[in-house]
Amino acid sequence: MAAICQSRRALVEIPAPQPKIAARMRKSYLEILSTQTRHTAQSHVMDLPIDAWSGRIQEQCVRMVDHTPLSEQQVAQLMRSLILVEQSLEPRILASDLKYLQEDLQLKKANVYKSIPYSRFGSNRDAHCYRKAYPQLVAFKVSCQEWGQVLLKNKEWDAVLEHTLMAWRYTSELPQWDTANHNALREQCYSILAAHSLAALQHYRPQPSRARELLRSNSFISFFPFWLCSSIHNINVYGNHLKRCPFRSCVYCGIPEFLPT
Structure with missing residues (x-):
């Protein structure tokens, strides 16, 4: 009987308290302020122009020549700067x-x-x-x-x-x-x-042949801009354009006529 009671006591035994996890501990006021200032400093660095970024890249390269190991934060900043410089050149290439x-x-x-x-x-x-x-x-x-x-x-x-x-x-x-x-x-x-x-x-000012080529390649447009109509035959847009427009339709006319010749 005593053995049974001891086993039951073992089942309901309260475990020892576990230590608190550091991530769940409440931060102090100074720690919160330090994290906020760190984020503001990083955002201020990201707002630099492209020239400043290129200067920072050169500084980082000089440091790498000295074979000094870079920290994780320095590597992240270097990668961000390379991405920003590449994006500054990307529109010219893609356009x-x-x-x-x-x-x-x-x-x-x-x-x-x-x-x-x-x-x-x-x-x-x-x-x-x-x-x-x-x-x-x-x-x-x-x-x-x-x-x-x-x-x-x-x-x-x-x-x-x-x-x-x-x-x-x-x-x-x-x-x-x-x-x-x-x-x-x-x-x-x-x-x-x-x-x-x-x-x-x-x-x-596009040549008439080039303008016709543009219009033929975009012949499925429901109406053409009047500036391109006037550029082909030197039509005075604000004059007798309605009677002389050689296109199916345009913004100024708004009246279908016939396809470009």
Whole structure:
């Protein structure tokens, strides 16, 4: 009987208290302040311009020549600086390849349609669907604006016109929303692209053969910008453009006529 009681006591025996885990201990006020100052210092370092980053890269390389081992924080800073310098050169390289820009616009447009919920009653162009697609619409607008600015900065005038027509087509394929105010981003994209093309035409005037080539390659556009119509036959846009426009349709005319010759 005594043996049974002893075994029962062994079953209900309270285990010894375990030591506290360091991660669960409450931090002191000074420790919290030190972590906050460390994060602010790192964020201040990340805000440096590209020239400052290149200078820091040279300093890190000099230290590596001395065969001094780098800490984990120094290695992380070196990797961040290399990534930032590479990203600063990336737009110039990518912008020269319009195929990449076309794929980017195609992806942004596809994301717009993917974000629209279709498994619901009612219209899929109402305010609810617009709110779901709004972030992707903004991303599409930013893509049109930033890549056009990169091409203008590189003074690639012909590429600006080609990118404008390409982006114009993808903009025309964006959803038409039930509420007129919700189509404001679409109109803003048109305004941005028109501004880019007019800025390029101030420095570059395409030959009629080149303009016809651009229009034939983009013949599926529902309407053409009037600046390209006028650039082919030197038509006065604000004059007798309506009667002399040789294109299927344009922004200024708005009336279908016939395909370019």
